[in-house]
Amino acid sequence: MSRKVKNSLFKSxxxxxxxxxxxxxxxxxxxxxxxxxxxxxxxxxxxESSNFGSQGGIIYQIIGSLLLTLSAAIISFPLxxxxxxxxxxxxxxxLFQNITNTLIYSLNGIPSIIFGIFGLIFFVNxxxxxxxxFVGGIILAIMILPTITLSSYQSxxxxxxxxxxxxASLGLTKWQVIHTIxxxxxxxxxxxxxLIGLARAIGETAPxxxxxxxxxxxxxxxxxxxxxxxxxxxxxxxxxxxxxxxxLQNAWGASLVLIILVFIFSISALIRRIHxxxxxx
Amino acid sequence: MRKIIILxxxxxxxxxxxxxxxxxxxxSGSTTVLxxxxxxxxxxxxxxxxxxxxxxxGGSGVGVNQVGSQRVEIGMISRDITEKEISQYPNTxxxxxxxxRDAVVPVVSSEIYNAGITALTLDQLAKIYRGEISNWKELNxxxxxxxxxxxxxxRGTRHVFMEIVLGDKEAQASGADLVLGANNEExxxxxxxxxxxxILSNGWLNDDVKGLSIKMPDGTLIEPSLxxxxxxxxxxxxxxxxxxxxxxxxxTKEFIDFILSAKGQEIVVKNGYVGISK
Amino acid sequence: MWASQNKLGKGYVITSTYVSIAIxxxxxxxxxxxxxxxxxxxxxRLFTHNWNPATEEYGILPMLYGTLSVTCxxxxxxxxxxxxxxxxxxxxxxxxxxxxxxxxxxLLAGIPSIVYGLIGIAFFSTWISSWFDLASGRxxLTAGILLAIMILPTIITLSDDxLFNIPKKYREASKGLGFxxxxxxxxxxxxxxxxNIAGAILLALGRALGETMAVMLLVGSIDKIPDPFYxxxxxxxxxxxxxxxxxGESAFGSLHFSALNAIGFILLLLVITLxxxxxIYFRKKQEAL
Numbered sequence: 001m002s003r004k005v006k007n008s009l010f011k012s013x014x015x016x017x018x019x020x021x022x023x024x025x026x027x028x029x030x031x032x033x034x035x036x037x038x039x040x041x042x043x044x045x046x047x048e049s050s051n052f053g054s055q056g057g058i059i060y061q062i063i064g065s066l067l068l069t070l071s072a073a074i075i076s077f078p079l080x081x082x083x084x085x086x087x088x089x090x091x092x093x094x095l096f097q098n099i100t101n102t103l104i105y106s107l108n109g110i111p112s113i114i115f116g117i118f119g120l121i122f123f124v125n126x127x128x129x130x131x132x133x134f135v136g137g138i139i140l141a142i143m144i145l146p147t148i149t150l151s152s153y154q155s156x157x158x159x160x161x162x163x164x165x166x167x168a169s170l171g172l173t174k175w176q177v178i179h180t181i182x183x184x185x186x187x188x189x190x191x192x193x194x195l196i197g198l199a200r201a202i203g204e205t206a207p208x209x210x211x212x213x214x215x216x217x218x219x220x221x222x223x224x225x226x227x228x229x230x231x232x233x234x235x236x237x238x239x240x241x242x243x244x245x246x247x248l249q250n251a252w253g254a255s256l257v258l259i260i261l262v263f264i265f266s267i268s269a270l271i272r273r274i275h276x277x278x279x280x281x
Numbered sequence: 282m283r284k285i286i287i288l289x290x291x292x293x294x295x296x297x298x299x300x301x302x303x304x305x306x307x308x309s310g311s312t313t314v315l316x317x318x319x320x321x322x323x324x325x326x327x328x329x330x331x332x333x334x335x336x337x338x339g340g341s342g343v344g345v346n347q348v349g350s351q352r353v354e355i356g357m358i359s360r361d362i363t364e365k366e367i368s369q370y371p372n373t374x375x376x377x378x379x380x381x382r383d384a385v386v387p388v389v390s391s392e393i394y395n396a397g398i399t400a401l402t403l404d405q406l407a408k409i410y411r412g413e414i415s416n417w418k419e420l421n422x423x424x425x426x427x428x429x430x431x432x433x434x435x436r437g438t439r440h441v442f443m444e445i446v447l448g449d450k451e452a453q454a455s456g457a458d459l460v461l462g463a464n465n466e467e468x469x470x471x472x473x474x475x476x477x478x479x480i481l482s483n484g485w486l487n488d489d490v491k492g493l494s495i496k497m498p499d500g501t502l503i504e505p506s507l508x509x510x511x512x513x514x515x516x517x518x519x520x521x522x523x524x525x526x527x528x529x530x531x532x533t534k535e536f537i538d539f540i541l542s543a544k545g546q547e548i549v550v551k552n553g554y555v556g557i558s559k
Numbered sequence: 560m561w562a563s564q565n566k567l568g569k570g571y572v573i574t575s576t577y578v579s580i581a582i583x584x585x586x587x588x589x590x591x592x593x594x595x596x597x598x599x600x601x602x603x604r605l606f607t608h609n610w611n612p613a614t615e616e617y618g619i620l621p622m623l624y625g626t627l628s629v630t631c632x633x634x635x636x637x638x639x640x641x642x643x644x645x646x647x648x649x650x651x652x653x654x655x656x657x658x659x660x661x662x663x664x665x666l667l668a669g670i671p672s673i674v675y676g677l678i679g680i681a682f683f684s685t686w687i688s689s690w691f692d693l694a695s696g697r698x699x700l701t702a703g704i705l706l707a708i709m710i711l712p713t714i715i716t717l718s719d720d721x722l723f724n725i726p727k728k729y730r731e732a733s734k735g736l737g738f739x740x741x742x743x744x745x746x747x748x749x750x751x752x753x754x755n756i757a758g759a760i761l762l763a764l765g766r767a768l769g770e771t772m773a774v775m776l777l778v779g780s781i782d783k784i785p786d787p788f789y790x791x792x793x794x795x796x797x798x799x800x801x802x803x804x805x806x807g808e809s810a811f812g813s814l815h816f817s818a819l820n821a822i823g824f825i826l827l828l829l830v831i832t833l834x835x836x837x838x839i840y841f842r843k844k845q846e847a848l
Contacts, residue, residue, distance in 0.1 A: 007739035014651070017643030021715065024708055025667055031678060032670075050323065052316070052465070082575025090572065100580070102835055107583045109834030111769025113802050114827050117820065118586045121593055125811050130352055131307075131337075142582055149579070175565035203671025206771040206799075210807055214307070214337040216319045217326070226305065227335060232673045232772075237338070239677045239776055241465035243472040243489070248681065255674045266669045270662055342808035350811055369810045428694030431781070434612055435808040451613030459695055459794050460780045462804060473685060476694045 036256025039249045045257070049216070049229075053238050054247035058254050060218055064133065064228030065261065067221070068212065069202045071137025072144060073194055079141075080148035081190050087149075088156040089178055108146035115139050115207040124211050134224040136212025143207060144197030148190050155189020155276075156182055192272045199265035203258060205232035231258040306532050309337035310344020310357035311437045312463040313383060313482040314521045316552045318357055321540050324548070328539075332532055338463060342435020348524050349373045354533045356524040359383065359437030359482065360450070373526045380540050381521040381549040381557055384483040385442045386492040386505040392475040394491035398422045402496040403516065406446045409478060412456030417476060430467055430479035431457035438464070441519045442480045483510065484553035510555050521554060587827070594821035600814060605821060610782040612809070617818035619825075621782040625699060625795040626826070629774060630767045632703025632791060633710060638760055640707075641714030645756075646744060648715065649722035657723075661716060668712035676773040679705045684777060691792050697779040699791040705773050710763040717759030721752045761837040768830050775800035798826045 047057035083100075091097055119139040123129050159181060167177045214227035215237060221228055231254050238251035308318055315338055322334035337343075337353075344356030349370030362375055387406055389398060398420060401409075408414040409429055418424045431454045432439040444450040461467045464485045471477045472489045483505055486492045494502040495516055509515040529537055539545050546556040597605065597617065607618030648660055683705055684696030725748055733747040734740075779794020782801070802823055809815040 003739055003742070007741040010741040010744075014643045014647050017640045018647035020640055021644040021711060024711065025664070028667065028670065028678065028708075031682075032674070052319070079575045079579055082572040083579050086572035086576040090569070100576070101838070103580055103583045105835055105838040106831045107579075107586075109765055109769075109830050110586065111771070111799065111826060111830055113769065113771040113799050114586070114590065114823055117802065117806060117823050118589055120806065121589050121811075121820075122585070124352070125350070142586075145579055145582075173565055175568045178568060179564070199669050203669070203673070205671070205673045206803060209803075214309075214335045215315075216337075217308075217322045217333065217335045219333065222333075227307075227337070232671055235673045235677055236772065236776075237465075239673070239680050240463055241469055242677075242680045243469045244465075251677055255677055258671060259674060262669050262671060263666060266666055270665070339807050346808070346810050366810070369813060426694055433780075433804055433808065451611075453609075453611050453613075457781060458779070459697055460782070460796075469680070470695060470697070473688070473696065474694050 032252070032256055032259060035249075035252035036259075039253025040256055044250075044253055048219075049234070049250075052216070052241070052247070053234055053250055054241065054244055055250075058231065058234060058250070058257065060220070061229045061231045061234045061254065062257065062261075063220060064213070064218065064230040065202055065232070065258070067133055067228055068136050068140055068208065068230060069198050071134065072140035072201050073198060074141075075138060076141035076145050076148060076197070077190060077194055080145050080193070081152055081186055083145075083149050084152035084156060084186050084190065085178060085182060087153055089174070089182060104146045104149055107142070108150075110143075111206075112143065112204050113206040115143050116210050119207065119211040130225050131211055131214070131227045132225040133212050133221055133228040136208040136228075136230075139207050139211065140201040140204065143204070144194070144201050147197040147200070148193035151193025151196065152186045152190035155185045155192075159185055188276070192269050192276070195265045195269035195272065199262050199269065202265065203232055203262050205236055209233050209236065231261075304331060304532055305333045305335060306355060306536055307335045307337070307347075307353035308355040308357060308523075309339055309347050309353050311341040311359040311521075312338050312465065313359040313438060313484065314357035314380070314523070316484065317381065317521065317540070317549050317554065318355075318523075320548050320552070321545050322536070324544070325536055325539050329532075329535070332535075334532075334536060340433060340435055340462060341437035341440070342433075344524065345375075345435075348375065348526055351526055354525065354529070355537070358522050358524055359519055360440040362524065363450075376525050376527060376529075378523045378525070378529075378537050378541070379520040379557055380523055380537075380545070382510055382555040383519055383521055384505045384510045384515045385438050385480055385517045385519060386483050386486065387442075387495075388471060388479050388481045388486065388490050388492050390471050390475050390477045391489050391491055393417060393422060393425075393478075394493075396423045398493070399491075400494040400496045400502050402498070403446055405496075410443075410447060410454040410456050412454075415456065423476075425476040427456075428459065428474050428477040429454070429457045430470055430477055431460045432467065432480065433460060433462045436462065437519070438480055438482055442517060445517045486553070507553075507555055521549075590820060590824045590827055594817055594824040596814060596817040597821035601818060601821075605818070608784065612815040612818075615814060617815075617821075618782075619798075619818075619822050621784050622796050622798045622801050622822055623825075624784045624788070625778065625797040626768060626799070628699050628791055628795070629703045629706060629778065629797055630764065632700060633706035633767045634760065634764060636704060636707035637711045637714055637763065641711050641763075642718050642756060644711075644715050645718035645722055649719045650740070650744065650748075657719075661719065664712045664715050668716070672709065672770055672772040675705055675709055676776040679773055679777045687792070693792060695779070695794065697777055697794050699778060699785070699793065699795045702774045702778040702797070703791065705777060706767050706770055709770060709773065710767050713763045713766060714759055717762065718752075718756045721755030721759065722748060724755075725751050755841075758837055758841050761833060765830050765833045765837070768826065768833070769799065771799040771803050775803040780804055798822050802826075 044057040046059050050056040123135040129135050163181055213230050213233040218229045235251050235254050238247045241247040319336045322336050341358040341360050344358050345366045347353040348356035416426055440450040443452045464482055467479050468485050468490055471479050492505040494504045503509055503514050510518050549556045601617050605619050608620050609616045609618045683701050687701045688696030729747050733743045774797050778800050780796055780800055781794045782796045785793035806819055
């Protein structure tokens with residue numbers, strides 16, 4: 001085969017593959033938007049679901065999902081921040097750094113269904129907390145912990161050495177340095193990580209389906225120990241009746257709403273990342 | 282500062298762990314019973330503002346487990362509790378409350394029904410589920426492989442069906458091609474296929490999912506009609522049951538009584554089942 | 560004042576670090592403890608074909624096979640398409656558009672798996688059943704294709720990074736030698752980028768192994784290895800779909816529950832080994848650069 005033929009073969013396969021990828025991505029977006037838009041209306045967003053979700057709206061599913069992610073954020077942000085600071089400011093030995101790194105990466109790699117099983121065993125059964133949104137929040141918090149920690153840590157270690165040197169020459173104590181220089185950076189980086197984490201957490205089904213959600217009859221929870229309904233588990237219930245046109249339509253509607261929520265989180269993270277990468281020291 | 286944080290976390294945790302589920306009745310289990318209970322729950326909550334009934338699906342097995350581990354007040358089951366399940370929960374005394382009657386019906390995709398297969402004998406069903414008959418042609422139908430749909434092992438519909446057809450409620454069906462869960466999911470698979478055979482509750486039949494009659498050894502055909510369920514002629518029938526741990530009290534009792542009342546029984550009938558009073 | 564804050568602050572960061580570490584270790588030990596019964600009581604019989612809780616048979620081979628085949632299908636489809644697309648975005652697309660394309664792809668990577676499941680049920684399963692004239696579109700192949708689409712964005716963005724980060728001068732030097740663009744990539748770019756691309760694929764593999772919802776809805780969920788084994792247009796079962804469907808049904812503390820935990824633990828080990836290996840490998844490379 002001549003070089004020229006090879007080259008054009010290669011080029012056409014690159015174009016073919018890109019065409020395929022782009023059409024797949026376009027197909028996904030167009031399907032989700034066009035199918036979803038038919039289902040979404042003000043009434044859909046603000047009314048309760050009824051008749052197995054095939055009628056009515058998704059207000060309590062939206063509330064439930066937001067509640068789960070909000071509690072996950074509140075639980076996991078301070079933990080991650082502390083860990084990032086400890087990792088960057090206090091751990092000096094390489095061995096220890098490697099151990100914490102490995103642990104964070106393993107936590108990050110755990111498949112989502114395993115979190116669900118862990119939650120079922122530990123929180124629901126051993127601690128006897130029952131099926132509740134609070135347990136779901138804790139599990140989602142654990143799941144997004146590594147993302148926030150790493151993002152916050154990256155942000156701390158990118159602080160220029162000169163800042164620390166200046167601070168040290170002013171005679172600041174270690175905690176003063178942390179307080180004035182490290183902490184703001186840690187919070188800022190952690191927040192970007194939090195947004196990325198929440199974008200993932202709000203769409204997860206497997207970790208919460210055994211431990212946090214219920215099918216119907218759920219309204220706003222009065223206590224920590226009540227189940228909620230959530231968008232992903234609602235879509236799961238509706239997807240199983242995919243030949244019922246009404247159920248399917250509501251499933252598309254719920255998917256569109258869920259994706260918009262995911263995108264709100266991930267686009268904010270993206271904007272923050274682009275914005276902060278432009279800040280130079 | 283740190284002490285305050287730790288203290289408040291502790292207080293929160295204690296609060297979280299001790300808060301009583303006052304007026305909440307949690308129900309979970311069989312998707313066959315689900316439509317009745319979920320509709321009844323909506324009505325009950327409208328009549329009794331302030332009370333809350335949370336209904337979850339999952340299957341009869343889940344219902345038994347959650348009542349057994351005292352995680353919910355009411356379990357919905359569409360089969361009997363097995364000996365094994367009772368022995369797994371020595372601290373729970375299961376109490377059953379029948380709320381209606383149902384048939385488990387062998388169902389086929391409408392294409393097969395329209396091609397003339399409208400009744401099968403129990404023996405033919407057994408052979409299909411054992412894998413000895415694998416093409417509709419062998420039953421004088423079209424030349425198509427049978428898509429045999431089985432259900433998850435702890436599902437009530439499966440227990441009742443296998444008990445009668447294969448002689449053991451936990452028998453394995455080696456002829457099965459798909460294993461699905463909820464009635465909804467199976468209904469969807471039947472509609473999407475043109476050569477499927479599955480098992481569904483009587484309440485889930487419709488124009489796309491046709492219920493077969495059972496051909497008895499003496500040659501009579503018995504349709505899955507409400508009448509045949511009432512007089513027990515249809516060979517595969519069962520009770521729809523709610524289970525509780527001990528005798529129910531409070532809101533749990535009120536809710537079960539509501540389902541057993543005339544209004545509740547109307548819901549049972551509306552969903553394609555037979556009321557208990559008849 | 561500062562001294563006490565110093566202590567407080569240190570206490571806070573230490574506590575949060577140890578809590579996080581404890582949680583991670585707790586997940587592993589809980590999973591292990593609850594699968595221990597299955598490992599001791601069932602032992603080697605775990606590696607048989609038949610899963611039937613009623614007769615206390617817990618053979619996990621069909622699940623292992625299903626996970627393996629579904630992941631292989633996904634990689635076979637997604638790797639060539641993904642890597643070639645990455646060559647397109649990094650080498651051909653003008654620089655000012657690249658960021659937009661990349662952002663769009665990254666956003667798509669965030670679509671929740673349950674939504675993919677819905678799309679799979681509504682479209683893919685019916686397509687597969689009509690293309691191959693099957694009675695049901697719930698097959699290993701369907702799940703594999705869907706997984707391929709799910710991991711495609713990961714492969715594209717990470718491979719694109721790997722290619723794009725190679726300094727311009729390499730390309731220019733090699734073009735100066737009169738190479739066709741194919742040869743530039745084959746002889747100059749590929750040898751440098753291939754390790755990072757391998758890393759991207761390993762990460763995608765980790766995601767594919769652990770993916771639950773979409774697979775659970777589409778794989779057919781029958782505990783059988785197809786006959787012949789390469790006939791992937793038949794239904795099967797993966798580890799994750801088994802867990803997703805059966806964990807709720809098994810009684811807490813029973814052998815059945817323990818056996819499910821055991822497959823969960825095997826999955827966990829598989830994925831963690833893979834992730835940690837990838838991360839260490841990446842770190843070593845970064846340090847070497």
